[in-house]
Amino acid sequence: MQGETITMQKETEAWYASWFNTPYYHQLYKDRDHREAAEFMNTLTSYLKLEKNSTILDLACGKGRHAKYLSRKGFDVTGVDLSEESIAYAKQFENDRLHFEIHDMCEPYPKKFDAVFNLFTSYGYFENDIDNLRTIQAINAELKPDGYGVIDFLNVKLAIKNLVPSEKKKVDDIVFDIEKYVENGFIVKNIRFNDKGENFFFTERVKALTLDDFKAFFKEANVELKAVFGDYHLNEFDENTSERLILIFH
Structure with missing residues (x-):
């Protein structure tokens, strides 16, 4: 190689x-801030009013650090990723409330969830916009009627x-x-x-996707944008100063 x-x-x-x-x-990337990630999960699940045993799909979960934390908080979590190596590693942590599978996020997972999380810029990898759209359509298909999707992206500006x-x-x-x-x-x-x-x-x-780009995807996917935040404390989004672009939709 x-x-x-x-x-x-x-x-x-x-x-x-x-x-x-x-x-x-x-x-x-091993030095990523685990405490910041945990605080974000606490803030996000509280904002969404997710109760104990609510089902969460962690889309593009990597080796499962966020899925593991969410499971310890009492949620029923499924982590999926395209990487065979990452899923093989994550499977050692499986239990009754934590499951991992190899899965392409462009395709709907065959189960519906209370929430679907796509975290820490795990979106916008595809060469063709149709695949970015298909991912949002897949998330929409994976949600229960009152469920919410979350995409945590970078603020490209x-x-x-x-x-x-x-x-x-x-x-x-x-x-x-x-x-x-x-x-x-x-x-x-x-x-x-x-x-x-x-x-x-x-x-x-x-892909250097802006808020307007996401709004166009959501419109085409018949998805309603509920809230937009600019950091892991869920402060208001400002394209000139916010580090993140966090989108909550259903």
């Missing part, structure tokens, strides 16, 4: 199908304004060389590093 091989793989395969399935992805073009990040014994730029409506992050004498290259691509 050296540089050119991986670069060629990117041209024929969705980037997230390979990058998320490597241990390096989890290594690079602020993210682009604060973009750091180049940086190095050392994690354990690996130095990740990270390059960021905007191209063809996507925020692109190129990640290069060497491990044990082998060169690796991966790319992340997230």
